[in-house]
Amino acid sequence: MLCNEHPEYRVAMLRNVATVRGTKSIFLMAVTSIVIRALASLGRPIARFPDSEGYESFQLFGEIDRMWPVPLMYSLVQSDVVRVILQIAIGSAVWIWLGVIVCRISRWPRVSFMLVVVLGLSPEVIRYDVTILSESLGISFAVWAFAVSLQLITSPTRGIWILWFISLAFCAMTRPTHLLIPAVVVLPHLMRFIISKGKKFSLTAIAMCALIVMGAVQAQANSSTSLLNFYTVLAERVITDDQRYQWFVARGMPDIAGAREAFGYDYPADLSPEVADIVQLPLGQSPPRLMRIGGVALAQWAKADGWKTYVTYVVTHPTDTASRLTSLLGPTLSPPNGDFLPLDNGPMLPAVVFGSWQLWSVLFVAGTTLMFLRSPSRRPAQLFITLGVILILVYAASTLTSGIEHPRHAVTVSVMLRLAGLIAILTAIPRVSALTNRDALDDEPT
Structure with a gap:
């Protein structure tokens, strides 16, 4: 064969x-x-x-x-x-x-x-x-x-x-x-x-x-980018809802006059030197208007306790989080x-x-x-x-x-x-x- x-x-x-x-x-x-x-x-x-x-x-x-x-x-x-x-x-x-x-x-x-x-x-x-x-x-x-x-x-x-x-x-x-x-x-x-x-x-x-x-x-x-992201979360989820806003205020967030109407963005030059020194905007970024309206008080709270407070809200409100x-x-x-x-x-x-x-x-x-x-x-x-x-x-x-x-x-x-x-x-x-x-x-x- x-x-x-x-x-x-x-x-x-x-x-x-x-x-x-x-x-x-x-x-x-x-x-x-x-x-x-x-x-x-x-x-x-x-x-x-x-x-x-x-x-x-x-x-x-x-x-x-x-x-x-x-x-x-x-x-x-x-x-x-x-x-x-x-x-x-x-x-x-x-x-x-x-x-x-x-x-x-x-x-x-x-x-x-x-x-x-x-x-x-x-x-x-x-x-x-x-x-x-x-x-x-x-x-x-x-x-x-x-x-x-x-x-x-x-x-x-x-x-x-x-x-x-x-x-x-x-x-x-x-x-x-x-x-x-x-x-x-x-x-x-x-x-x-x-x-x-x-x-x-x-x-x-x-x-x-x-x-x-x-x-x-x-x-x-990378804390400056993190803080900027937190401001966008505040502007989108917190100041637009009465219950969430009151919950955050009750836990230390400053209740700033006009903050709940602060939408859109400003130019970096619009920030006061005191706020700009706290938030340290990332390169090329424009600040949310809430950053200017909130001033030093909101900036200090956001940097020190912002994310911690927000994570607490997410964990303790599972229904709202799941809905989101x-x-x-x-x-x-x-x-x-x-x-x-x-x-x-x-x-x-x-x-x-x-x-x-x-x-x-x-x-x-x-x-x-x-x-x-x-x-x-x-x-x-x-x-x-x-x-x-x-x-x-x-x-x-x-x-x-x-x-x-x-x-x-x-x-x-x-x-x-x-x-x-x-x-x-x-x-x-x-x-x-x-x-x-x-x-x-x-x-x-x-």
Whole structure:
């Protein structure tokens, strides 16, 4: 019998042909995704906002305008045009990386890769490439961290763990609310440490605790932005409601004449020197009118007790808090359009690609449940359960700690919800063994 007539030889040849064919398809899809993303932003007007200036100042210690990951990236290049190119390159790379990882665990590698990169080309993901803000890189860092987390549970090597920690550091330090990510990750390790009476303490726990401490130091150094955000919360949620306003006044907030009619913004020069010295406006920011009307008394209270009082209100009024969060779900997780931040992008895929948050939530829950019930290992299900908890907490923190631009502040959660739903379904369907499937990289299941 000739060797090429032997069944095992024929199977091996079919697998090699399928591998080459699948690799070429994936390469072509990857290149196409880069071109589409580039066409949506290159040559378009670059959008700068009052926030933009703060992201151009990179420093790790002392008073800072923004936490370090985005300023670090922007400090590598000085031109806004090159920064847009950098955002396109990083965004394309992490989505392709994730697509390749999903290929290795999915039953339909090429279809899975295509679905991942198409989601990564949806308008809600790529429209921010033309902005000098944190959203484009923030989404990319989150996708990167998730990709390496998925890789870690399938290939738990020392090198992958180091890469996972680096990606998580970039993601967790993008915004103060993202510090909830290492807090959630470290919680099971701390519980294991307590249950074992100090006998089991992992390197992951030490790394996450160090990340939380570093993040807390940076967040404290970013107090000027934090105070500005608090004023927006006061203007949107507190002075507009009689019961909330009286509750805050009863707990020390100054009752300033005219404060409840203080809407809109002033110019920095409108602030008195005494107030300006207390609030220390971030670079390029305009002060809410409430800041001027409230004067020194409100500024001192806001800086000393503002956030503490507000967190107390949020915790002790769960019904009002839940009502607030649910009222923002639609406008933030499925915004009808980009009017909240008008941008002049090039041609993009239809917005329908992004879908509704309700649909993706159902897919996420269904996929995670299937993984938990069917997978021989609990690690994939644990990863997605952890991700679900993180998304809920980060969404709540992002929407409750700012009084403006909620869709922009929630965009990372919005994108990751879609991504989690897609990957959960693709991961929940077990891959057919290459030995029992003629075409290991074929997209038709056996």
